[in-house]
Amino acid sequence: MSDQQHPAAGRPATAPDPRRWQALALLCATYFMVCLDGQIVILALPSIERQLGFTVAGVQWVMSAYMLTLGGLLLLGGRMADLLGRRRMFIAGTALFLAASLLCGLARAPExxxxMRILQGIAAAIMTPTALSILMTTFEEGHERNKALGFWSAMGASGATAALVVGGPLNDWLGWQWVFFINVPVCLALLAFSPFLLKESRDTSHGRGFDVAGAVTVTAGLMAFVYAIVEVPQLGWTHVNTLAAFGASALLLLLFVVIEARSASPLVPLRIFRSVRLVGGNLVVLLAGMIVFGMILVLSLYLQKVLGYSALQVGVSTMIYSAIAIVMSYSSGPIASRIGARPLAVIAMALMAAGCLLLARAGGNYWIDILPGLVIFGPGIGAAVVSGSIAALSDVAEGDSGLASGINSAAFQLGGALGVAVVATVAVSWSGGSDTVAALTTGYQAGFLACAVLAGIGVLVALFLPGKAPAGAATSVVHLG
Incomplete structure (x- = not known):
């Protein structure tokens, strides 16, 4: 029986909802907020580190905790919404996000x-796939849905860009707490309008189970890995705590594979990884996430701690790379259709490597040392994410398209968390733990070089991507943050 015969399976079977465009505005506001929250905290990290007493290495957890939880639980959040009711779970996730944001702003201790950032990530992992699922069930397949998805994607890109502009004034004028408090009025508005604008829907066509054990083990395994990486500068690679954390990570990830192989309703059916395109494309997206989040973290710290910029100045100074990335994101689809995802991914990673190498020369002058690197880096990140996503989604059966899109979105979030941990660890190690300008400069230069190395690995991965996808392969890309 086709999907059209199952209204609950995700396709409207009645007349279009007259309030669908108002509903779209609400859903896009949600996505904007989640994407904003992924990056807005970057500019506030020095203030948070200083006022709450974080260690130089430990402050990266303010970012990593959110991204790891969001990426690790993304697929589970979408599946729970399908089974328990999309509107119901959207409202529950929004209420949790509101509470977590409020408590983040009220925090007085690093732990x-x-x-609370972990709690915020759990909420975002419920809200984001649920909002996209509601969008897909609200709009008929075809022109209207494509138009709605275009607005959705634009809001995600705008949220990431706005974070660099909004975060600075909030941190400088009102305090770092307001990068979290800003979510409260938005969530209240979402909770007020959701019951009136969103229709309830479910999808029970694929069974009743969802894989909580798989989601928990993969998230815990990745957190253990990040913890091990972060502790290396203080403890060393051979310390018992470091080895124990790496061992726990390996065991948890192995347990995840066992659970997925035996589960009746696996979070990620292992068969999907037989696709070389899917694996290679997602590796490109994972590396792109590592590079961009690692780079912008180190750059923000360099500009504030070495050049003495305010958070507002950092936001304005780094907007150029984000704006160029957005323009390139919209241009990359047609380019990939002409030359293929593989050549575009190779070029993209090479641009990011070149940009990071220029940034690694940073010696105290923004116009000479920073701006040229950002101008080259920007188009690279836009093209890398799109080309990697096209490669990952171009050889997927229609029945696995939702799963593959979720994996693709999770790859970027998880890559961001891993990149922040790896690059921050390199920077701390090379600075020797000193906070002198000379030591910090050396550490941040090493951090930029680490990003360039990751981009070099990305070039090698991109070179091994399969050639052009078969004619008619899907090339639409929708990212969840």
């Missing part, structure tokens, strides 16, 4: 803030 409490990190715990």
């Amino acid at each position: 409490f803030l990190v715990a």
